[in-house]
Amino acid sequence: MLGKLIKYDFRSLSRILFPTQIAMLGATIIATLGFLFNVRIDLSGASMNGGIGLLRIIIGFLSGIMVLGIIAASFLVAFIIFQRFYKSLMSDEGYLTFTLPVTTTDILWSKLITAMLWTIISGVVIFICINIFLVLGTSRRVVFNFEIYREISRFIHEAFQTIGGKLTVPMIEFVLLSLVSLAYSILHVYLALIIGGIVSQKHKVLAGIGFYFAISMIVGTISSVVQYFIGEPLLSRFNALEGVPFDSRTPIEIYDIIFSASQPYYWFMLIFMLALSAAFFILCHYLLKNKLNLE
Amino acid sequence: MSEATLECRGLSKYYGLNAALHNVNISLPEGKIIGLLGPNGSGKTTLIKLASGLLTPTEGEILVCGCKPGIESKALVSYLPERTYLPDWMTVLDCLKLFQDFYADFDYERAVSMLQRLQVPAHARMKTLSKGTREKVQLVLVMSRRARLYLLDEPIGGVDPAARDYILGTILRNYCEESTVLISTHLIADVEKILDEFIFIQNGQVVSYASTDSLREDLGKSIDEYFREVFRC
Numbered sequence: 001m002l003g004k005l006i007k008y009d010f011r012s013l014s015r016i017l018f019p020t021q022i023a024m025l026g027a028t029i030i031a032t033l034g035f036l037f038n039v040r041i042d043l044s045g046a047s048m049n050g051g052i053g054l055l056r057i058i059i060g061f062l063s064g065i066m067v068l069g070i071i072a073a074s075f076l077v078a079f080i081i082f083q084r085f086y087k088s089l090m091s092d093e094g095y096l097t098f099t100l101p102v103t104t105t106d107i108l109w110s111k112l113i114t115a116m117l118w119t120i121i122s123g124v125v126i127f128i129c130i131n132i133f134l135v136l137g138t139s140r141r142v143v144f145n146f147e148i149y150r151e152i153s154r155f156i157h158e159a160f161q162t163i164g165g166k167l168t169v170p171m172i173e174f175v176l177l178s179l180v181s182l183a184y185s186i187l188h189v190y191l192a193l194i195i196g197g198i199v200s201q202k203h204k205v206l207a208g209i210g211f212y213f214a215i216s217m218i219v220g221t222i223s224s225v226v227q228y229f230i231g232e233p234l235l236s237r238f239n240a241l242e243g244v245p246f247d248s249r250t251p252i253e254i255y256d257i258i259f260s261a262s263q264p265y266y267w268f269m270l271i272f273m274l275a276l277s278a279a280f281f282i283l284c285h286y287l288l289k290n291k292l293n294l295e
Numbered sequence: 296m297s298e299a300t301l302e303c304r305g306l307s308k309y310y311g312l313n314a315a316l317h318n319v320n321i322s323l324p325e326g327k328i329i330g331l332l333g334p335n336g337s338g339k340t341t342l343i344k345l346a347s348g349l350l351t352p353t354e355g356e357i358l359v360c361g362c363k364p365g366i367e368s369k370a371l372v373s374y375l376p377e378r379t380y381l382p383d384w385m386t387v388l389d390c391l392k393l394f395q396d397f398y399a400d401f402d403y404e405r406a407v408s409m410l411q412r413l414q415v416p417a418h419a420r421m422k423t424l425s426k427g428t429r430e431k432v433q434l435v436l437v438m439s440r441r442a443r444l445y446l447l448d449e450p451i452g453g454v455d456p457a458a459r460d461y462i463l464g465t466i467l468r469n470y471c472e473e474s475t476v477l478i479s480t481h482l483i484a485d486v487e488k489i490l491d492e493f494i495f496i497q498n499g500q501v502v503s504y505a506s507t508d509s510l511r512e513d514l515g516k517s518i519d520e521y522f523r524e525v526f527r528c
Contacts, residue, residue, distance in 0.1 A: 004396050015384060088382070095380035099347050100397045101370035290351050293310070294344075 001102045005110035012088070013118050016080050021125045024073045028129040031066030032137040034059040039137075070129060077122040081115045082189050090197040090204060094294045104289045108190075108281060115186045116179070162251045170259065173266060180273045187280035188215060194287050219276060226272060234265040298361045300325045300444050300475040301346055305355035308341050308499075315341040316499040318355070325443070326472050328489055330518065331479040333496035334526055339479040340377065342496070343446045346477075347374040360443055370399065373442035377449040379429045383422035387415060387432055394436050406439035409465065413458070427454045434462055438469045445476040451485060463489055483519045493518050495525055 037059055041052065088097050089107075097107060139145030159167060192215055196208025238261055249257075299322040306319040316338045323329060331339050344350045345357050348364030359368040381390050387410065394401045410417060413431050421429060430453050437445065447466070451459045467489055470476055480486055487507070495502040502525060510516060516524075 001397070008393065008396075012382065012384070092376075092378050092380045093382055095349065095374075095376045095378065096382075098349055099369055099372070099374050101366050102397070103366055294349055 002106045002109055005102060005106055006113055009084070009088075009110045009114040010117065012084055013080060013114055017077055017118055017122070020073050020076055020080075021122060024070050024125055024129060025132070027066040027069045027073075028132050029136070031063040031070070032133050034063035034066070035133075035137050036139075038063075070126075074122060074126060077118060081118060081186070082193065085111050085115070085190060086193050086197070086205065086208075089288065090193070090292075090294075094292075098288075098292075098294070104285055108284055108288070111190065112183060112186060112281075116182055119182055119186070163255050164252075166252070166255065166259075173270075177266070177270055177273070180270060180277065184273050184277045184280070187277050187284065188212065188219075191215060191280045191284050191287075194284055194292070198287060198291050198293075222276075223272070230268055231265065234268050237261045237264065299323055299358070300360055301477065302358045302361075303342075303345075303355065304358075306342075306345065306352055306357050307354040308338075308345060308350060309353045314499045316345070319499075319501055321494065321501055321504060323475055323477065323492075325475050327491040328466070328470060328476045328478065330483070330486055330490040330493040331477055331496065332481070332483055332493055332518070332522060333502075334481070337496045338499040339496060340448055341499075343374070343448050343477070343479055346444070347372055347446055371443040372446060373398075373437045373440040373444070374446045375433055375437040375448060375450055377452065379421075379426070379433065381421050381429070381433065381436075384420060386420050387417045387424075390421065390432065390436060391417075394440070398440050400441040401436075402439050402441065405469075406435055409435045409439065413461065427458065430454055431458065431462075434465070438465050441471070441474075443474055445470075445474060447476065447478045449480055450478060451480065451482060459485060483522050487518050490518065495522070497526065 038056055041056060087093055089111075098104075134148050135144050135146065138148065189212060192212035193205070193208040195211045196206070197204045199211075200207035241257065241261055301321075301323040303319045303321045306316060307314060308316040319338075319342065331342065333339050341350065345352055346359060346364070348369055351364075357364065360371055362368040362371070385393070391403060391406050391410075394406070395403050407417070410432070413435065415424075415428055415432055415435070421432070424432070430450075434447075434450055437447070445466075450466075451462055454462065463486065466476060466478075478486055478490070490507050492504070492506045493510075494504045507518060510518060510521060514521065
């Protein structure tokens with residue numbers, strides 16, 4: 001049943017988000033071309049009077065709007081994800097969602113997984129947009145500029161030559177931490193919306209926003225305490241690095257020292273975030289199952 | 296002995312200090328069409344929502360075919376809420392597919408033919424349909440399941456009398472021997488002819504539960520007359 005829920009949740013998000021992502025890519029191309037146009041006009045030393053000057057201003061203005069649109073589109077992704085969550089659980093649609101023969105756990109997993117998927121998709125689209133600008137917008141002579149990629153690949157090549165396969169572990173760790181913090185951020189909003197929907201009769205969304213900050217404050221307090229008792233001692237391992245004579249070490253040795261010093265703190269952060277996410281999930285589940293009274 | 300299709304034991308639901316239902320004890324057998332009748336705010340919807348698992352009881356318990364509300368009971372219950380609950384961006388066909396995906400007892404062919412009879416456009420989006428048509432779609436979906444218990448909350452409130460007859464006919468036609476249909480309404484005269492039994496509910500408590508035949512034989516009254524007597528303002 002989880003698969004079916006994911007199918008429907010994903011579709012209800014894609015219906016709105018897919019066109020916005022396409023629009024984002026289109027806007028990026030237009031803005032980049034506009035930018036390029038202005039750069040080339042500047043370089044050509046053409047007269048700024050009359051028609052060309054006006055055209056420059058208009059194109060500059062349009063490019064600016066496109067950039068704003070791209071930024072707005074990325075906020076829209078978050079907005080739509082949470083709006084869909086709210087609608088399908090707390091509004092009239094909740095009557096359907098909660099009478100389907102599925103468990104509340106499956107409903108929550110489906111909402112979390114589809115939200116994470118769409119955040120990742122929109123991240124990829126933003127990455128593509130940046131690359132469109134890098135390729136098309138940064139060249140003064142040729143149409144496509146691949147110089148930056150040559151630089152990046154040179155850097156990666158060098159890094160792998162000196163440190164080699166050892167880079168895979170930190171890369172995996174980075175992805176893992178990103179995924180956990182993404183789940184954490186989404187569940188944070190979900191929990192706030194659920195509490196807001198249960199506590200308030202009229203201003204459910206507004207109450208949800210209030211609870212978002214309330215939860216942040218509680219988590220802030222807990223994490224200060226935990227940091228003080230567990231985090232600080234782990235972090236203090238870095239102090240031991242002070243006396244190390246780095247000059248006389250090979251890059252691999254330096255890498256090993258820094259990497260191993262950072263490991264305890266990394267795992268502490270990861271487990272702490274994971275524990276908070278699990279707590280949010282369990283709370284969401286408990287509240288949906290036992291406390292939600294749809295009007 | 297077969298177990299009750301719906302059983303309430305000491306069932307209460309409070310909203311803060313207000314009792315929406317108070318100490319309801321009732322056991323509904325299989326194979327009956329039962330009217331859940333009472334004035335506005337008497338607790339009809341609360342009882343139905345408790346049975347469908349949308350609300351959790353404050354006290355007591357409610358069982359559907361021996362199961363507490365949960366994934367098993369939801370597979371047995373076909374619930375029609377008193378509001379439109381289908382996502383407005385879906386087409387009528389999307390909604391049919393959704394029901395087919397989630398409910399093993401959904402009869403797709405039957406739903407399609409019922410929609411054709413009611414002349415509902417299958418490819419129209421829910422949001423473009425009138426309120427009455429949306430209600431028809433929901434009723435078709437709910438009655439196209441072979442459920443053990445149908446919970447119909449005000450199924451005929453928003454539709455015209457002609458559609459009302461068709462809907463009641465639909466309920467009668469689709470109801471099979473093991474199923475129980477619980478219909479909540481205040482339009483008693485309209486549903487009276489199809490009811491086997493009726494429950495009067497007032498201020499969250501069951502006032503009477505009897506069969507329609509015994510009412511006619513013992514008191515010589517119709518449910519409508521009896522209702523006006525019991526709930527005289």
